[in-house]
Amino acid sequence: MTRWAKNRDVFPGAGAESYKLARTRRDFLRSSAGVALGSALIRSPWARAAVSPSKRKAVVITFGGGARDQETFAPEGQENVPHMMRELIPQASFFTQVVNRGILGHYVATASLATGVYETINNFASLPPESPTVFEYYRKDLKRPSSDAWVVAPSNGFNRIGESSHRSYGAGLGARVILPKHLLTAATSGGGSDYQHLLRDNYETPDYAPDLAGSEFELQQLEGLLKLSVDDFKRHAQTLSSPDELSVYIARQLMRQVAPSLLWITMHDIDVAHAGAYSLYIEGIRRTDRLCSELWKAIQNEPEYAGKTTLFILPDFGRDSDENAGGNGFQHHRTGDALSRTTWMLVAGPGIREGVVYDRAIESTDLVPTLGAMFGFSPSLSQGKPVTELL
Ligand SMILES: [Zn+2]
Numbered sequence: 001m002t003r004w005a006k007n008r009d010v011f012p013g014a015g016a017e018s019y020k021l022a023r024t025r026r027d028f029l030r031s032s033a034g035v036a037l038g039s040a041l042i043r044s045p046w047a048r049a050a051v052s053p054s055k056r057k058a059v060v061i062t063f064g065g066g067a068r069d070q071e072t073f074a075p076e077g078q079e080n081v082p083h084m085m086r087e088l089i090p091q092a093s094f095f096t097q098v099v100n101r102g103i104l105g106h107y108v109a110t111a112s113l114a115t116g117v118y119e120t121i122n123n124f125a126s127l128p129p130e131s132p133t134v135f136e137y138y139r140k141d142l143k144r145p146s147s148d149a150w151v152v153a154p155s156n157g158f159n160r161i162g163e164s165s166h167r168s169y170g171a172g173l174g175a176r177v178i179l180p181k182h183l184l185t186a187a188t189s190g191g192g193s194d195y196q197h198l199l200r201d202n203y204e205t206p207d208y209a210p211d212l213a214g215s216e217f218e219l220q221q222l223e224g225l226l227k228l229s230v231d232d233f234k235r236h237a238q239t240l241s242s243p244d245e246l247s248v249y250i251a252r253q254l255m256r257q258v259a260p261s262l263l264w265i266t267m268h269d270i271d272v273a274h275a276g277a278y279s280l281y282i283e284g285i286r287r288t289d290r291l292c293s294e295l296w297k298a299i300q301n302e303p304e305y306a307g308k309t310t311l312f313i314l315p316d317f318g319r320d321s322d323e324n325a326g327g328n329g330f331q332h333h334r335t336g337d338a339l340s341r342t343t344w345m346l347v348a349g350p351g352i353r354e355g356v357v358y359d360r361a362i363e364s365t366d367l368v369p370t371l372g373a374m375f376g377f378s379p380s381l382s383q384g385k386p387v388t389e390l391l
Contacts, residue, residue, distance in 0.1 A: 018097060018099055018338045018341070018361065019097065019359075019361065021069075021096075021097070021338060021339065021342045022096040022097030022361070024069070025069060025097075025344065026096045028073045028074055028075065028078075029089060029096070029357050031075075032075070032078055032085060033086075033089040033090055035090065035094065035355040035356060035357050051308045051350050051351065053374070053376040056308055056309075056310070056374060056375055057260075057261045057262070057304075057305055057308055058262055058311075058371055058374065059299060059305075059312070060262075060263070060264045060312045060314075060371075061267060061292055061311070061312070061313045061314075062113065062266045062267060062315065062316050063270075063288060063314060063315040064267040064268060064271065064285070065268055065271030065273075065316065065333075066315040066319050066333060066340075067270050067273075067281075067315070067318070067319065068319050068330055070330075071285055071330065072084075072285060073085075080282055080286050080289065081285065081286075081289040083289045083290055083292060083293035084346070087296070088292065088346060088348060089346065090354065090355045091348050091355070092347055092348035092352065093346075093348070093356045093357075093389060093390060094344065094346050094347075094357045094358070095344060095345040095346075095347075095357075095359075095362055095387070096357060097344075097359050097360065097361045097362065098343045098345045098363065099342055099343075099361050099362070099363050100343060100363070101118060101363065102118035102119065102364065103120065104334070104341070105123030105124070105204075106123070106204075106268070106271065106316055107121075107155070107158060107161070108120070108123040109317050110158070110266055110316050111129040111161060112364055113364055113365075114129065114133045114134050115129045115130075115132060115134070115164065115382065116131070116134070116365045116366070116367065116369055116379050116383060116384045117129075117130075117131040117383050118365065118383065124157070126157065126160055127160060127165075128161075128163055129164045130165055131164055131166060131381050132166045132168070132169035132170075132379070132381055133169075133174060133175070134262070134264075134367075134368045134371055134379065135151075135162055135163070135173075135175035135264075136164060136166075136174055137169070137372060137379045138371075138375060138377050139173050139174075139175075141377035141378055142375065142377055144261070146176055147176070147258055147260065148260050148262065149162075149175035149260055149261070149262040149263075150178065150254055150262070150263050151176070151177045151178070151265075151266070152247050152251045152263070152264070153178070153179055153247070153266045154179075154180070154201075154244060154247050154266055154268035154269075155179075155181075155201050155202050155266075155268060156179055156182055156201055156202075157201070158177070158179065159179055159182075160177075161175075161177060162175035162176060163175065166381070175264065178250055180243070180247050180249075180250045181199050183222060183233075184198060184237055184246065186219040187219065187222065188234060194238055195237060198237060198242065198243055198246050199243075200243065201243075203271045203272055203273075203274040203275060226250070226253045226254065226257050226258075227257050228253060236249065237249075242269050243268060244267045244269040244284075245291065247265060247266075247267065248291045248294060251263065252295075252298050255298060255299075255302050255304070255305060259302070262375075265295070266316075267288050269284040269288060270284035273331050273332075274331060274332060278330065281330055292313055295311070296311055296348070307350060308349075308350060310347065310349035310350070310390075311346075312347050312367065313345070313347075314344065314346070314367070316343075316364075317340055317343055317364075318339055318340045318342060318343050319332065319339070319340055320333055320335045320340050321335075321340070343364075345367075347390055353389070356389075362387055364384075365382060366385055366386065367384065368384060369382050369385055370387045370391070372386065373386040373391050374390070374391065
């Protein structure tokens with residue numbers, strides 16, 4: 001049993017502590033971002049605009065492996081997330097209590113977000129999720145081509161995230177997965193020293209080297225699909241400061257050239273916190289905040305996305321509380337305490353109420369059923385429920 005698996009046994013459920021965290025988070029936002037309570041049914045005329053399900057698009061961003069409120073939404077942390085506070089939250093519905101009852105490892109938790117089931121696969125193995133992913137439901141039910149669902153993932157260990165091993169779904173029905181680091185390694189024939197800062201892969205298991213024989217993006221598609229020459233890609237990569245910057249660069253190219261209707265981008269820079277350097281963790285939060293804003297602006301500026309795209313931003317889980325002797329504050333997420341399990345979700349786009357905060361408990365597994373209700377597919381094996389405030 002991994003140390004993550006034990007977390008499942010010590011977490012009793014969304015309890016008083018989780019609710020208290022959500023209330024505090026709500027108060028932080030109400031006092032600074034000027035947002036209303038969820039009961040106030042405010043819709044702008046723009047937000048009312050209906051988009052037919054067949055034209056809808058969704059972009060899901062996982063927020064960097066999670067950060068504490070002290071460095072994000074609490075008064076002393078808000079300077080690290082200026083784009084979230086001033087641009088995104090006032091235009092979004094914000095959920096302050098998203099409870100994750102699953103295993104707190106990044107791959108397995110992201111797989112749980114993508115399947116709507118608390119997956120129990122080994123976090124550190126190259127395995128597909130066991131339950132069907134949102135990409136499979138979407139493509140099978142709505143008969144969409146493989147070009148319409150994509151994942152951009154930071155870690156080579158995410159190469160199986162797009163498609164489950166479920167016998168009724170799986171093979172050929174999943175998302176196409178781009179691993180920008182794999183692409184960069186291929187483009188630079190093993191990665192020159194100029195690119196090492198972009199190739200750092202996993203902050204928790206440096207010895208883990210996944211097998212990349214799966215269906216990951218192939219280098220020749222760089223030019224054919226993304227319309228990027230290998231030289232342009234290498235030159236541009238040199239100007240980027242982190243793996244997440246590289247992911248966003250590729251995601252934007254994908255939006256421009258392929259325009260998938262379901263695009264899933266995982267961020268990971270914040271997880272540098274495991275190395276114990278607080279300044280790097282803060283830098284990661286600030287960068288993630290900026291990149292989320294850049295993607296939101298890209299959505300407004302791309303004709304294929306503008307006016308018909310719902311953006312979801314949520315962490316896979318949080319980080320340990322300082323009070324827990326078994327944890328290490330900002331550094332890790334290994335205790336399974338309420339703080340590491342009580343996260344948040346921001347949703348913006350047509351038909352979504354703006355500047356509204358909800359603090360009732362929802363779960364990480366509710367994302368997939370919510371996407372199902374928006375797009376009109378049936379995630380029949382998901383454990384979660386659609387978030388009705390978004391429908
Ligand atoms: Zn981590």
